[in-house]
Structure formats: structure tokens, C-alpha cells
Amino acid sequence: MRKIKILNLYGEALDLNGDGKNISAFEKRVAEMGYEYETDTLGVGDDIDVSGYDIVFMTHGKPHNVSAISEHFIKYKDNIINNIENGKVFVVTGSTNMLFGKSFSMLDGKTYEGIGLFDCTAEEFDSLYVSDAVLVPEFAPEEKMFGTYYRCESVKFNTPNENRLFKVIKTDEGKGSVGEGEGCHYKNLYATWCLGPVLVRNPLMMKEVLHCVLGEDYRETDFSLEEKAVKMIIDELL
Amino acid sequence: MRLFIAICVCRVLYFIGRLIGKGTSKPGDIARIVCPNVLNRLKFSGKVICITGTNGKTTTSNMVTHILRENGFSVINNSFGSNMLGGITTSLLTNCTFSGEVKADFSVLEIDERWLRFFVKEVTPDYVLLTNLLRDQIVRNCCPEIVLEKIKLGVTPGTTYILNANDPVSQQVSWGIDNPVVWFALGENERSTKECRSGTNDAKVCPKCMHNLSYNYYHYNHVGDFHCENCGFKCPKADFIGTDMNFDEASLNINGKPVKLTFDATYFMFNAVAATALCCTASGISEEKALAAAETFDIGVIKRYEEIEVLGRRCQLILTKQNPASIDQSVDFVADKESPRTLIIISNNMFHTERKDVLFMYDVAYENLKEVEHIVIVGKRRYDMAVRLKLADIDKERVQICDKEEDLRSCLEKTEGNIYVMTSSVFSNEDKVLEELKKL
Ligand SMILES: [Zn+2]
Numbered sequence: 001m002r003k004i005k006i007l008n009l010y011g012e013a014l015d016l017n018g019d020g021k022n023i024s025a026f027e028k029r030v031a032e033m034g035y036e037y038e039t040d041t042l043g044v045g046d047d048i049d050v051s052g053y054d055i056v057f058m059t060h061g062k063p064h065n066v067s068a069i070s071e072h073f074i075k076y077k078d079n080i081i082n083n084i085e086n087g088k089v090f091v092v093t094g095s096t097n098m099l100f101g102k103s104f105s106m107l108d109g110k111t112y113e114g115i116g117l118f119d120c121t122a123e124e125f126d127s128l129y130v131s132d133a134v135l136v137p138e139f140a141p142e143e144k145m146f147g148t149y150y151r152c153e154s155v156k157f158n159t160p161n162e163n164r165l166f167k168v169i170k171t172d173e174g175k176g177s178v179g180e181g182e183g184c185h186y187k188n189l190y191a192t193w194c195l196g197p198v199l200v201r202n203p204l205m206m207k208e209v210l211h212c213v214l215g216e217d218y219r220e221t222d223f224s225l226e227e228k229a230v231k232m233i234i235d236e237l238l
Numbered sequence: 239m240r241l242f243i244a245i246c247v248c249r250v251l252y253f254i255g256r257l258i259g260k261g262t263s264k265p266g267d268i269a270r271i272v273c274p275n276v277l278n279r280l281k282f283s284g285k286v287i288c289i290t291g292t293n294g295k296t297t298t299s300n301m302v303t304h305i306l307r308e309n310g311f312s313v314i315n316n317s318f319g320s321n322m323l324g325g326i327t328t329s330l331l332t333n334c335t336f337s338g339e340v341k342a343d344f345s346v347l348e349i350d351e352r353w354l355r356f357f358v359k360e361v362t363p364d365y366v367l368l369t370n371l372l373r374d375q376i377v378r379n380c381c382p383e384i385v386l387e388k389i390k391l392g393v394t395p396g397t398t399y400i401l402n403a404n405d406p407v408s409q410q411v412s413w414g415i416d417n418p419v420v421w422f423a424l425g426e427n428e429r430s431t432k433e434c435r436s437g438t439n440d441a442k443v444c445p446k447c448m449h450n451l452s453y454n455y456y457h458y459n460h461v462g463d464f465h466c467e468n469c470g471f472k473c474p475k476a477d478f479i480g481t482d483m484n485f486d487e488a489s490l491n492i493n494g495k496p497v498k499l500t501f502d503a504t505y506f507m508f509n510a511v512a513a514t515a516l517c518c519t520a521s522g523i524s525e526e527k528a529l530a531a532a533e534t535f536d537i538g539v540i541k542r543y544e545e546i547e548v549l550g551r552r553c554q555l556i557l558t559k560q561n562p563a564s565i566d567q568s569v570d571f572v573a574d575k576e577s578p579r580t581l582i583i584i585s586n587n588m589f590h591t592e593r594k595d596v597l598f599m600y601d602v603a604y605e606n607l608k609e610v611e612h613i614v615i616v617g618k619r620r621y622d623m624a625v626r627l628k629l630a631d632i633d634k635e636r637v638q639i640c641d642k643e644e645d646l647r648s649c650l651e652k653t654e655g656n657i658y659v660m661t662s663s664v665f666s667n668e669d670k671v672l673e674e675l676k677k678l
Contacts, residue, residue, distance in 0.1 A: 015442060017601065018598075044449055068448045146594075152384075195597075197597070201622070
């Protein structure tokens with residue numbers, strides 16, 4: 001029987017606002033399809049090699065923790081980038097995305113290096129941008145998703161609207177707002193500044209990621225409850 | 239002169255406000271416009287105590303006030319008002335002389351953790367007690383470390399800090415400062431767990447080195463007995479420690495001396511240790527005297543757990559604060575009740591903002607409701623709650639989604655046992671649901 005190997009990278013340090021539940025929900029779907037899974041959590045005490053995994057999750061973390069793990073993370077820059085270039089499935093949510101840009105500067109006055117996969121820089125500011133959002137995913141342009149932004153970073157992409165994961169059709173205005181295009185979809189990397197249980201709540205994105213990992217082994221499962229819940233939110237927002 | 243006018247304006251507005259049932263912040267806010275930095279102009283004849291933290295500040299402040307008064311000290315506090323700058327200003331200006339003298343042995347002020355840094359610009363507290371820092375409503379605080387940074391900005395020379403030795407987050411206030419610190423803690427007991435039972439644990443990694451933090455036991459969330467095997471960071475030695483808890487009798491020993499409280503919750507015992515530490519340190523009374531007074535302090539539990547009768551069954555309202563730690567406590571409260579039980583969860587958009595992202599659901603350990611026989615979900619975000627309960631492996635046969643408040647009766651008729659209604663002020667239609675319930 002096929003066994004899916006899942007990596008929850010820095011899962012202990014990056015654990016804010018229920019993002020970890022994306023992994024639980026993914027595991028449940030895999031099991032429901034009849035496959036086994038095994039999940040490892042690695043952190044700053046470990047050596048990192050992502051090559052043996054079917055999927056790597058990096059969830060939203062506290063600003064302090066994201067900057068504190070960056071030094072460890074960039075030591076494995078080559079391993080991470082090579083695997084992404086070769087089609088490794090990655091799901092990255094929330095402020096953890098800063099680690100994939102060129103650099104990010106924080107309120108502590110320091111600038112931290114990222115692995116430079118995205119051509120962007122980020123800056124932390126002393127307030128919180130909060131918004132519900134309706135998103136059109138690039139992988140399903142006829143459909144809609146619900147997202148949540150809580151961020152205290154403003155992000156500057158040097159290559160506007162290239163490889164964006166979502167077209168943003170509704171958000172609140174304000175400092176730190178996300179603009180028209182958000183996130184990155186590069187090869188099999190799905191990255192968004194949306195945080196929280198993005199995959200739990202959006203069957204569309206969960207199915208996309210499951211397809212990506214399982215390919216022909218994908219099996220249908222029941223998403224009716226989740227579909228009803230997210231439709232109610234989107235209908236209320238639009 | 240400005241001070242005098244500010245005091246008069248504040249008192250008149252406060253008096254009118256009381257007549258028409260308005261809040262207590264406005265008079266203080268307006269006094270602050272009349273006389274900016276008004277608190278700075280007051281003369282305190284006694285000591286100023288600030289009590290802050292995510293949970294437990296109201297109870298702890300009331301207990302501290304009670305203990306000090308029982309021991310013959312005069313105390314003024316802001317128990318009738320808001321815990322932000324306006325409310326505190328109202329409390330102080332309505333309790334001082336017209337020349338601005340605050341004639342009390344102690345001013346015990348409960349203060350919102352985000353506002354302490356503004357308060358200390360005008361008044362240097364003699365003591366600051368920080369109960370804990372837990373994950374709060376996300377729109378307020380994002381994560382406890384953000385609040386921690388704000389509290390650190392308000393550290394003042396000469397202030398003594400009373401800190402929670404079991405909390406690896408809030409105790410970081412003591413890092414890099416020379417102020418005296420008094421530590422309080424609660425020892426292992428029958429309710430402590432080896433694994434974290436709460437939905438959130440904000441200290442899975444060591445705040446100093448980011449390696450995994452180990453725990454001998456947890457009280458709740460990240461509060462417990464911890465140590466880091468990589469860098470040696472660990473619980474400081476407590477100056478005041480609660481041990482030998484007996485929950486059936488609501489009793490424990492504090493520094494080896496027995497005390498019997500009026501309520502048996504873990505957090506209440508924590509509050510009692512913190513209040514004892516503060517009162518003994520600030521007033522010099524003996525531990526015995528502080529504990530004797532603590533024994534007669536009544537939390538007023540009834541306000542949090544109100545009872546009505548529904549369909550001839552006992553129905554208890556469980557009001558939570560707006561944060562996951564508080565909702566976790568309510569989940570445990572219901573999970574501990576005898577079978578069979580019916581839980582009504584009122585799930586709505588965020589209070590005030592009407593935001594639809596109810597992320598906090600994912601920071602609560604609803605997994606602990608697995609044994610609850612019947613769950614009925616109502617409110618605008620009922621389907622989102624159903625998705626959350628599905629992820630928590632709650633048997634779907636036990637869950638009913640009630641699409642209209644009017645259908646509550648038919649939903650409840652399919653259930654049995656005592657009814658518990660879990661609601662919090664993050665939700666918005668609780669009044670309507672409670673109305674429906676009272677009609678049944
Ligand atoms: Zn450490």
C-alpha cells in the first residue's frame with residue numbers, strides 16, 4: 001500500500017492560528033483514500049533534507065519565531081531550492097513566506113536573509129492588517145475560495161503578478177493590504193500569506209494539493225460539509 | 239486649576255453616566271482632554287499596584303483588594319470601571335480629593351495588558367503583577383509575544399514585578415532588567431497533565447534558542463513546569479508556591495500553609511497564589527493573614543455559570559472570554575460533567591467587526607468534546623463549527639446543525655441530559671438564542 005510521507009517543517013516553532021490543522025486535515029483525507037501516512041516534525045535541532053518526503057508543510061508562525069529560525073533554514077537553502085525545482089510539493093502559509101524571499105526586516109531593527117526563491121522583500125510594521133478575503137485561485141479560475149489575512153508585514157514583489165497563486169477579488173483596504181495578486185504558485189509550491197486552516201476550509205485547495213501529491217492515486221472523498229460552509233461565507237462576503 | 243476642573247468634570251459626568259446607565263470610560267476620557275497627563279498630577283499617599291495579563295486579572299484584582307481590606311488597609315480600585323486608561327482615570331478622579339490627593343493605602347488597578355505602557359508614562363507603579371500571557375483574540379494581539387513586547391515597553395525603574403514562574407512567555411518581562419522580581423507558581427496536582435491538553439501551546443519551542451521545550455507537566459496551555467535541554471532555560475524558583483491541591487475541598491497549601499478557597503478551579507488557585515504573593519510583598523502582612531482573608535473571598539461564580547430551566551431540564555450558560563484559553567476551559571468544564579449531556583454551541587461572526595474568519599476555533603481543543611453525547615450548533619458560522627468538529631473526530635451522529643433559532647426545540651427534543659450553552663461575547667446572536675431557550 002502506498003505510504004505518504006509528510007514533513008511538518010519547523011512545526012513546533014511555526015504554530016499559530018490553527019495552521020497545523022491543515023496537516024491534520026490532509027492526513028485524514030489521505031487515510032480516507034486508503035493510504036498510510038507518516039508525518040515527521042523537524043526543527044532547529046535537526047538536520048534537514050526534504051528529498052524523502054511527498055509533501056512539505058511550512059505553517060504560519062510568530063514574527064519572532066520566523067526570524068529566529070531563518071539562520072537555520074538558510075543553511076539548507078540548496079536542498080530546499082533543488083527539491084522545489086525538481087517538483088517537490090510544498091505548502092507554505094502566512095508570514096513563513098518571508099523565508100522564501102530575498103530578505104525581511106523586522107521591528108527588532110535587524111534584517112534577515114531568506115533563501116531567495118521569490119523575488120520579494122518584506123518589512124514588519126507595528127500594527128496588524130486584518131481582512132477576510134475572496135480569492136480566485138490560478139489553478140481553478142472559475143471558482144472562488146475564502147481566505148484570511150492577518151499580517152504585520154508589508155511585502156514588496158519586484159516582479160509584479162508573476163506566478164501569483166490567487167487573484168484577490170475582495171479584501172479590506174489598509175496598510176499591509178495584499179494587492180490584486182497574492183501568493184506564489186511555482187512548480188509544485190503553493191505559497192500564500194493567507195493563514196489559518198486554508199486547506200481545511202477550502203476543499204478546492206485541499207483537492208488541488210492532494211491531486212498534486214497523489215497523481216493517479218487520488219480518490220474521491222466527501223467534501224460536502226466543507227463546501228457548504230465555505231459557500232456560506234463567500235456568499236455573505238460578496 | 240486644570241486638575242481641579244478635570245476632577246469636577248469627571249465627577250459630574252460620572253454621576254450623570256450612572257443615572258443614565260452609561261459606561262465609566264467617557265468621564266475619564268474627557269477629563270484627559272481637559273487636563274492631559276492628569277494622572278501624573280495626582281499625589282498618591284499609598285502604593286500603586288497594577289494587575290495585568292491575558293486571563294485572571296479581574297479575579298486577582300478583586301482578591302487582592304479583598305485581602306488588603308480584610309487586613310485593615312484602605313484600598314481604591316477600578317472594579318466598577320473599564321481597565322483602559324479612561325476607566326482608570328475615572329476611578330482615580332472620583333476617589334481623590336479636589337486637590338488631587340489619592341488618600342488610600344493602596345490603589346489596586348486592573349489594567350489591560352496593551353495599556354500598561356501608556357499608564358506608566360503618567361504614574362510609576364510600585365508593583366506590577368502579570369498573571370499570564372496566553373493567545374488572545376487574534377485581532378487584539380496576534381500572539382502573546384506581541385503583547386509581551388508592549389509590556390516590556392512599559393517597564394519602569396523602581397517597580398517590583400510579580401511574575402508567573404510557570405509561564406515561559408510572560409516571565410520574559412524580567413529578561414534584561416534590574417527590577418526586583420517575586421515569582422509565584424503552582425505545583426503538580428491531579429489535574430496537571432504530561433501532554434498539553436489545550437488547543438494552543440505557545441511555548442512548544444524555547445524562547446531563547448528555538449529548540450523544543452520539555453515539560454514535566456502542564457497546568458493549561460503553555461503554563462506548567464518546563465525546561466530546555468539545549469540552553470538550560472527553565473522555571474525560576476518560586477517565592478510563593480501552591481502545593482497539595484485538593485480540588486474536592488478547594489484547598490491547597492501556599493508556602494506550606496493551608497488555605498481553603500471558595501472555588502475549585504485550577505486558575506482560581508493560581509490567582510490565589512499570585513494575590514498572596516502580591517499582598518505579602520506589598521503590605522508586609524504575614525502569609526497566614528493573607529490566606530485567612532483569601533478564604534473569605536467569593537469569586538461570584540454565578541455570573542459565569544448562570545442556570546435556567548429548558549424543557550424541564552437543567553440548562554447552564556457558560557460565558558467565555560474571547561480567547562482560545564478561555565474557551566478551552568469551558569470545553570473542559572462540559573467534558574467533565576456527568577453523562578448524558580447536551581451542548582449547544584453558539585457560533586457566530588466576530589463580535590464588533592462581523593469578520594467571518596473564525597480562526598480561533600482552530601486554537602481550541604474541541605477534540606476534548608468527544609465523549610459529549612449531543613451537540614447542537616446554532617449561529618451564522620454553524621457550518622464552520624461543524625467542519626471544525628468533524629476535524630476533531632467528533633462523531634457526526636452526535637452533532638446537529640440548527641439552521642434557525644426557532645428549530646432549537648425540535649433539535650433539543652432529540653437530545654437528553656443537562657444542557658450546557660457555550661457562548662462568548664465574540665458571538666453576536668446569543669441573546670436571541672437565549673430568548674428562544676427561555677421560551678421552551
Ligand atoms: Zn533553550
